[in-house]
Amino acid sequence: MGREIEIYRRLLDHYGPQRWWPAEDAFEMIVGALLMQQTAWRNVAEAIQNLKEAGLLEVRALAAAPVPVIRRHVKIAGLYRTKPKRLRDFCRHLLNRSDGDLTRYFDRSTDVVRNDLLAQDGVGPETADSILLYAGGHPVFLVDAYTIRIGGRIGLFDTNAYDDVQKHFETRVPRDLAMYREYHALLVAHAKALCRPTPSCNECPVRLLCDVGRGRKR
Ligand code: SF4
Structure with a gap:
């Protein structure tokens, strides 16, 4: 199993389903x-x-x-x-x-x-x-500043370019609408809870998969 899937599973375990989006229709x-x-x-x-x-x-x-x-x-x-x-x-x-x-x-x-x-x-x-x-119900991997921050710290990629980060996930995570929706929401939750500008790595569910968490990168 690739790291991207393992990260998803651990975040889902830790934060639970986020069930975005907070809109009625x-x-x-x-x-x-x-x-x-x-x-x-x-x-x-x-x-x-x-x-x-x-x-x-x-x-x-x-x-x-x-x-x-x-x-x-x-x-x-x-x-x-x-x-x-x-x-x-x-x-x-x-x-x-x-x-x-x-x-x-x-x-x-x-x-x-x-x-x-x-x-x-x-x-x-x-x-x-x-x-x-x-x-629209189209399975595209939504990238934002949180995705780039977390993925960069973990060591998944070394780029800030939207298209490159999107391609990184889309080539490694199966195109499943519910999973893509949930994955983005989980990354947002993680960026707000633990992987903040100053990260709280000791409590992080993906620490052992993460370059910064394992002290390999600052
Ligand atoms: S170990 Fe630290 S830097 Fe890595 S994802 Fe977790 S909180 Fe972020």
Whole structure:
């Protein structure tokens, strides 16, 4: 068994199933991913709640809403000059592409949907992959700063490049949707609990698999 699978098993044993994402449906998940850049989840959750209470958490409603109105509701999520317009434009794109039907939108090959997402304003690889994985049901390995930190410390790879880290996992971990969703969530949990900027290696469930934990790397 490769280290990537063993790490997954140990993290799952230690933290238990995380069962992400904290959103009620695929559209809410997309809105969350688009608002998530450079802010904390609690701010995104509040922005989503504001949209919900205003009757705007729906693709047609958001596509038709004036940007200043959207801005008022999502301001707490930061980047208020760019995020509201991106959100509205993304909804307009969903309407154009699939009449706002998310099942239809995602019912294409992973590469086609990913390229379509990446072509939208403000959507980078991490946002695109979080939408694919958690809203679209496409098994892509979602990479973030935590993945890079933990994987680098363990000694799985020696790169910060998104595509290289993603490829590393995707070539070693079977493409299973539930497992990819859970793996990302477990890495986030681990980065917050133990593998913090200053890691708590003595309590770590993957210490014996880790270069830093075994003192081979500082
Ligand atoms: S042993 Fe330390 S550095 Fe390695 S994964 Fe665990 S907490 Fe992070």
